[in-house]
Amino acid sequence: MDVSILAINVVSGLMWGCVLGVAAIGLTLLWGVMKVVNLAHGELLLLGGYAIAWLYVTYGLNPLVGALAALAIGVAAGAAIYWALLHKLVGKVDIITLRIEMSTLLMMFALSIALYNVYSHVTRSEPRGIGLWHVGPTSVVKFGPVAVQMNHLFAAVLALFITIAVHLFLTRTMVGKAIRAVMQDSQAAALVGIDPVKIKMFTAMLAIGVTALSGFLVLLYESSIIPGTAYKYAPLGFVIVVLGGLGSILGSFIGGVIIGVVYGLSKVIVAELYSPMASDPIALSTAFVILVLVLLFKPEGLFGRR
Amino acid sequence: MVNVILDLKNVTKRFGGLVAVDEVSFSVRRGEILGLIGPNGAGKTTLFNVITGVYKPEGGRVIFKGVDITGMPAHRIAKMGIAKTHQIVKPFNDMTVLENAMIGALFGKRSGKIGMGEAREVARRMVEFVGLGEKANHLASQLTLHEKKLLEIARALSAEPELLLLDEALAGLNPREIEESLGLIKRVNEEMGVTIIMVEHVMHAVMNIAERIVVLHYGRKISEGSPEEVANDPEVITAYLGDPSLALRFVRRRGA
Amino acid sequence: MSRAPGYLKSPTLLLIVVVVAYILGERLAGLMTLDALMLFMYFLGIAAALNIIMGFAGYVSFGHAVFLGIGAYTYILLVYFVPTMNSLQKMGAGLGVFAVAVVAGLAAAAVAATIGAVVLRLRGAFFAIATIGLDFAALYIVKGVVPTLNPEQFYGAQVILPSWAIVPKEDVFNAMLLTFLLVILTNYAVRRSGFGMGLLAIKEDEDAAEVLGVPTAKYKTIAFTLSAFFTGMLGAIFALNGGGVDEGIFHLGHSINMIVMIVIGGLGTVSGPIVGGIIYYWLYDLLLIHYPGLNLVILGIIVGLVVLFAPEGIIGILRKLTFQGVRLRELLE
Numbered sequence: 091m092d093v094s095i096l097a098i099n100v101v102s103g104l105m106w107g108c109v110l111g112v113a114a115i116g117l118t119l120l121w122g123v124m125k126v127v128n129l130a131h132g133e134l135l136l137l138g139g140y141a142i143a144w145l146y147v148t149y150g151l152n153p154l155v156g157a158l159a160a161l162a163i164g165v166a167a168g169a170a171i172y173w174a175l176l177h178k179l180v181g182k183v184d185i186i187t188l189r190i191e192m193s194t195l196l197m198m199f200a201l202s203i204a205l206y207n208v209y210s211h212v213t214r215s216e217p218r219g220i221g222l223w224h225v226g227p228t229s230v231v232k233f234g235p236v237a238v239q240m241n242h243l244f245a246a247v248l249a250l251f252i253t254i255a256v257h258l259f260l261t262r263t264m265v266g267k268a269i270r271a272v273m274q275d276s277q278a279a280a281l282v283g284i285d286p287v288k289i290k291m292f293t294a295m296l297a298i299g300v301t302a303l304s305g306f307l308v309l310l311y312e313s314s315i316i317p318g319t320a321y322k323y324a325p326l327g328f329v330i331v332v333l334g335g336l337g338s339i340l341g342s343f344i345g346g347v348i349i350g351v352v353y354g355l356s357k358v359i360v361a362e363l364y365s366p367m368a369s370d371p372i373a374l375s376t377a378f379v380i381l382v383l384v385l386l387f388k389p390e391g392l393f394g395r396r
Numbered sequence: 397m398v399n400v401i402l403d404l405k406n407v408t409k410r411f412g413g414l415v416a417v418d419e420v421s422f423s424v425r426r427g428e429i430l431g432l433i434g435p436n437g438a439g440k441t442t443l444f445n446v447i448t449g450v451y452k453p454e455g456g457r458v459i460f461k462g463v464d465i466t467g468m469p470a471h472r473i474a475k476m477g478i479a480k481t482h483q484i485v486k487p488f489n490d491m492t493v494l495e496n497a498m499i500g501a502l503f504g505k506r507s508g509k510i511g512m513g514e515a516r517e518v519a520r521r522m523v524e525f526v527g528l529g530e531k532a533n534h535l536a537s538q539l540t541l542h543e544k545k546l547l548e549i550a551r552a553l554s555a556e557p558e559l560l561l562l563d564e565a566l567a568g569l570n571p572r573e574i575e576e577s578l579g580l581i582k583r584v585n586e587e588m589g590v591t592i593i594m595v596e597h598v599m600h601a602v603m604n605i606a607e608r609i610v611v612l613h614y615g616r617k618i619s620e621g622s623p624e625e626v627a628n629d630p631e632v633i634t635a636y637l638g639d640p641s642l643a644l645r646f647v648r649r650r651g652a
Numbered sequence: 653m654s655r656a657p658g659y660l661k662s663p664t665l666l667l668i669v670v671v672v673a674y675i676l677g678e679r680l681a682g683l684m685t686l687d688a689l690m691l692f693m694y695f696l697g698i699a700a701a702l703n704i705i706m707g708f709a710g711y712v713s714f715g716h717a718v719f720l721g722i723g724a725y726t727y728i729l730l731v732y733f734v735p736t737m738n739s740l741q742k743m744g745a746g747l748g749v750f751a752v753a754v755v756a757g758l759a760a761a762a763v764a765a766t767i768g769a770v771v772l773r774l775r776g777a778f779f780a781i782a783t784i785g786l787d788f789a790a791l792y793i794v795k796g797v798v799p800t801l802n803p804e805q806f807y808g809a810q811v812i813l814p815s816w817a818i819v820p821k822e823d824v825f826n827a828m829l830l831t832f833l834l835v836i837l838t839n840y841a842v843r844r845s846g847f848g849m850g851l852l853a854i855k856e857d858e859d860a861a862e863v864l865g866v867p868t869a870k871y872k873t874i875a876f877t878l879s880a881f882f883t884g885m886l887g888a889i890f891a892l893n894g895g896g897v898d899e900g901i902f903h904l905g906h907s908i909n910m911i912v913m914i915v916i917g918g919l920g921t922v923s924g925p926i927v928g929g930i931i932y933y934w935l936y937d938l939l940l941i942h943y944p945g946l947n948l949v950i951l952g953i954i955v956g957l958v959v960l961f962a963p964e965g966i967i968g969i970l971r972k973l974t975f976q977g978v979r980l981r982e983l984l985e
Contacts (some may be wrong), residue, residue: 127777178960191777192712196915197959203908204952211946321904325788328781360796368796375792381785385774448863474865488856490920499853502846503865512846555865 094235099354101233105242107350108249109307111343113323114330115256116301122337123273123293124180127195131327132320133205134298138164138305139315140209143218153220157306164302168295175201180290202320209317219314245310252307253343256300260339269293273337329381335391345392349377399426401559401591402447407456409439409446409615416442418615419456424559429585429592431606431623433599435635438612440595441483444561448480449473460559475507479557481548483564483595487536493547494532497523497554504555519554526550526580542573546580553584560584562594566601574598578605603627611635664923668836671696671926675829686821687893693832694890695933698906699913699925700835701882705875706911707919708848710855711772713876715783716883717906718790719760723884724891724901725794726756729801731817738817741892746826749819753827753888760884761877768876772869775858784904791902798899810898824893831889835882839922842878851875852920912955918965927966 113135120126128134138160145151145159179193209215229240260266271279272289280286308323309315330349334341357373364372384391402424409417417439424430432440445451447458449470458466465473479500488496497519501510510518523532526546531539536547545565552560562581566574578601584590596602602609603623611619611626613635619626626632675693678684684692698720705711730737730752737755741748771782798809842848850871853861862868891897909932917928935954939947962969 121777125777127780175956175960192780193959193963195712195777195780196911197956199908199911200952200954200956200959202952203955204949207946207948207952211949325784328784332778332781365796365800368800371792371795372797375789375796378785378789378792382771382782382789385778385782385785386770389774389778450859450863469867469869470862471865471867474863480863482860486857486860488853488860490856491852495849499849499861499866500864502849503861503867507865510846512844512849515846551864 096355096358097236099358100351101236101238101354102242103350103352103354103357104347105238105246105350106311106353107347108246108343109304109311109346110323110326110330110350111334111346112249112252112307113301113304114327114334114342114346115253115304115339116297116299117324117327118331118334118337118339118342119269119293119297119300121331123269123297124176124290125191125194126176126180126198126294127191128297129195129199129324130202130205131198131301132322132324133202133209133317134164134167134301135305135308135323136209136315136317136320137167137205138302139309139319140213140218140305141302142306142309143220143315146220147218153306153309157303160305161299161303164299165295167302168298169291171201171298172291172294176290176294177287202324206317206320209320213317215317217314217316220309241310241313245307248310249304249307249343252300252303253339256296257339259296265289265292269296326377329377331391332381332384332389333392338391341391348392349380352376352380400424401426401461402593403457403459404443404447405457405459407443407446407453407458409442409451409453415615417446417453417612420612420615420617421456422610422617422620424591424593426558426591427585427589428608429581429594429606431602431609432593432595432612433597433602433609433626434612437614439615440612441563442615443612444480444563444593444595447473447561448478471503474504474555477505477556477558478561479504479552479555479559480561481545481552481563481565483567485541485544485548487539487544487547487551489537490535492533492535493523493528493539493550494519496536496547497550500551500554501556504557506556515554518556519550522550522553523547525553525583527576542569542577545569545577549580549584553588553590557590559591559593562592562596564595564597566596566598574601581605664840664921667923667926668840671836671930672833675832679825686825690825690828690889690893692933693828694886695909695913695936696926696929697828697832697835697886698883698910699917699929699932700839700922701879701886702907702910703839703914703922703925704842704851704879704882705872706879707914707921707924708842708851708855709872709875710919711872711876712780712911713783713879714780714904714907714911715786715790716880716910717902717904718783718787719764719880719883720887720890720906721790721794721897721899721901722760722763723753723756723887724897725798725811726759726884727752727888728811728813728891728897730755732811732813741817741819742823746823746830749823749827749889749892750830753831753885753892756888757881757883757885760887761881764880765873765877768873768880769869772872772876783907787902787904787907791899794902795899808898810896812896813892818895819892821893824889828886828889828893831882831885835886836922836926838878838882839925842875843922847871847874855920912951914965915955916958916965918967918969918971921967921971924965924967931966 117128117131120128141160141163142153142156145156146153175197176194179197230237231240231243260270268284268289269292271284272286276286312319326349330342330345333348334345353373356376357369360372361369400423405421406419407417408419420443434440446453449468452467457464460476460478498515501515501518520532523529526549528543528546528550539547566577569577581592582605585592594602606623609623609626610617611632618635619629619632675689678689702716705713731741737752741752774782795809799806850866853866854868854871858868913928913932914925916931917924935951939950943950
């Protein structure tokens with residue numbers, strides 16, 4: 091087996107993994123803090139991506155500025171979703187958390203069907219992107235034998251920045267600390283004067299804001315998005331959340347990197363041992379096999395606490 | 397020889413570093429009411445969960461009717477004739493009172509050998525026995541706490557158990573309800589011949605009804621005997637009051 | 653409720669009779685196409701199949717598309733590659749199709765029994781997420797493997813039945829009707845059995861059920877397997893009617909259809925998936941005609957409203973009502 095092919099796949103998997111990791115942050119926050127399993131995650135991610143693409147194509151807005159707009163749209167959507175869809179369900183005092191989990195899961199699932207089909211209707215399922223704004227998929231950087239696409243590298247570096255920023259927000263600011271307190275023990279947090287309703291709303295705003303922002307990275311990485319992109323990133327997001335542990339930002343990032351690298355590696359191996367034609371789908375399936383294994387044998391995740 | 401129905405031998409249950417039940421041994425005689433008491437966190441509920449098979453003990457044996465049931469799955473232990481009521485009531489809320497009890501009948505001692513019709517009859521009898529006859533067709537979620545506790549007992553009895561574990565069946569009830577429940581527990585013991593172990597915090601109640609008492613403290617058995625013996629055991633009083641000198645004074649005053 | 657004349661007093665049984673009479677009536681009158689009638693039965697059937705594990709035991713499976721897919725691929729590949737199976741499916745005016753579909757259902761059931769024994773240890777959202785994972789694992793594996801089976805003939809993972817493997821539509825209809833009846837009556841039988849009571853107890857409180865003697869692990873696995881069996885059969889006949897199968901059968905959307913029907917109708921009852929299925933089919937049709945493109949958006953909003961304001965579904969609401977002193981709950985099971 092050619093070593094450079096292996097290296098290229100591992101490095102490209104690594105960079106994709108960074109994007110995946112950030113794309114899962116919003117998911118892990120909602121689940122960890124509010125016990126909301128966000129089945130509309132992929133669609134909310136695309137909300138950001140579509141906003142950036144639309145602003146760029148229609149008004150020529152720089153996608154970097156567009157990304158900030160996506161963040162703002164996501165934050166606003168987070169507040170709206172919290173009040174319109176979730177508040178009544180998560181506010182309920184029900185000793186069986188299972189019921190809360192299932193009802194919010196179905197609710198977000200309803201949102202997912204609705205949004206997905208709005209996208210399909212509006213875009214007629216045609217790809218949307220930011221054209222050649224970024225240096226273009228043809229431009230590459232060489233590290234020895236490994237050639238790296240510029241847009242991939244840019245997305246990975248941004249991913250790292252966003253992860254650090256969210257981590258700092260959660261550890262250094264008052265709101266962030268309160269969110270972490272509610273995540274650990276919602277009742278105890280209420281006793282020391284933290285208003286859980288407010289914090290849950292902030293969590294939804296932060297989580298969906300970051301989710302929409304990560305739509306920018308997906309846009310950069312994939313060059314263009316279609317409604318079906320949601321069906322790629324949301325399920326992988328669940329794998330990463332479970333792998334990294336509920337509510338863990340760094341766990342999410344590392345989980346993303348692991349999935350990305352495993353994907354890159356298995357692609358090479360399957361191509362070599364079985365069939366190049368089957369390599370991409372089967373490499374993707376490994377992520378879900380990992381998911382089921384982790385759920386069964388280490389349900390608290392690799393870095394999570396229970 | 398005394399007929400022993402349940403025999404615990406050096407039962408130990410750990411959660412990580414915490415030893416919740418520590419080498420506990422005692423026997424339960426067929427037909428008696430045994431009180432199991434101890435301060436919060438003494439390991440009483442954990443011990444119940446070991447007996448019913450919810451938890452697997454790290455050490456020791458649980459012998460029921462001469463059969464080693466240690467580590468058996470909970471549903472098989474239930475079938476052998478051990479039933480339990482929960483400290484925090486767990487009725488099947490979306491089922492009627494009668495249906496709740498039917499679950500007990502269908503999967504209890506006669507599991508697999510009882511039809512729906514017969515199960516319904518057993519359930520109805522038990523629901524009436526505990527005094528919920530008029531509410532048989534109400535949803536369990538519509539009951540008061542007291543009624544939910546009675547339902548727990550009816551559901552457990554429908555399994556036709558030989559040994560019934562009552563986990564704080566009196567907690568949260570008012571004095572009149574406690575009196576009623578005590579009467580019911582006595583009837584279960586006397587009329588149905590069911591052996592009972594009851595974990596209880598309502599001290600005067602358990603002292604009143606139990607023939608023997610076992611005291612747990614920090615997972616260990618610190619005393620066993622008749623209610624009088626246990627009440628005068630300095631170690632027990634220390635455990636409850638936390639201060640040996642205070643305890644001694646307490647004993648002296650009672651002795652005087 | 654007294655038990656003896658229960659048949660006449662049970663609206664559930666009445667509902668089943670009405671639905672079957674409607675199907676047969678439409679078939680004789682010929683107003684609806686065979687395809688439309690089959691889609692109707694398919695919708696109600698998959699909802700009833702999932703109901704066994706989701707409605708009764710409370711385990712929301714997003715992975716049932718896997719069993720649809722296994723059933724469909726097993727059937728199509730069997731008649732494609734095994735000549736005896738191809739001749740079998742053409743016998744007995746649909747009975748042959750039914751027989752091969754049973755084999756396909758058994759394949760799905762075997763996978764469910766194997767997977768179920770482990771995955772059913774997970775609860776609530778974790779179970780749901782694991783089944784989503786299974787769905788995507790199956791999707792990507794089939795996408796990878798099937799094209800390599802016969803690269804000259806297959807287009808990607810798509811297998812189209814050649815003309816020599818096509819069965820008359822009337823036969824397919826008969827097989828579908830038979831399977832539909834089987835799954836509905838199984839639902840009814842399960843609901844009225846001790847097994848069904850055990851499943852309902854698991855849905856309400858699994859730990860309490862286990863302590864009461866319900867063999868929870870065994871019951872869940874049986875329910876999951878039974879549910880997968882019927883799902884596999886329906887997937888097989890659906891694919892046969894469509895003349896082939898592709899990886900789209902594993903699309904999460906199929907699992908979602910089933911879940912939505914049960915949520916609309918109400919969990920834990922036999923009539924829930926039937927009523928939910930009828931409404932869903934009707935909405936699907938209506939919205940598709942009047943709001944093409946936005947039909948699923950509206951459907952999503954309806955599901956959201958149901959979760960917010962009627963979490964028990966339509967049958968759940970009806971069960972709470974009282975009619976002439978008799979609580980409807982006792983009638984609707």
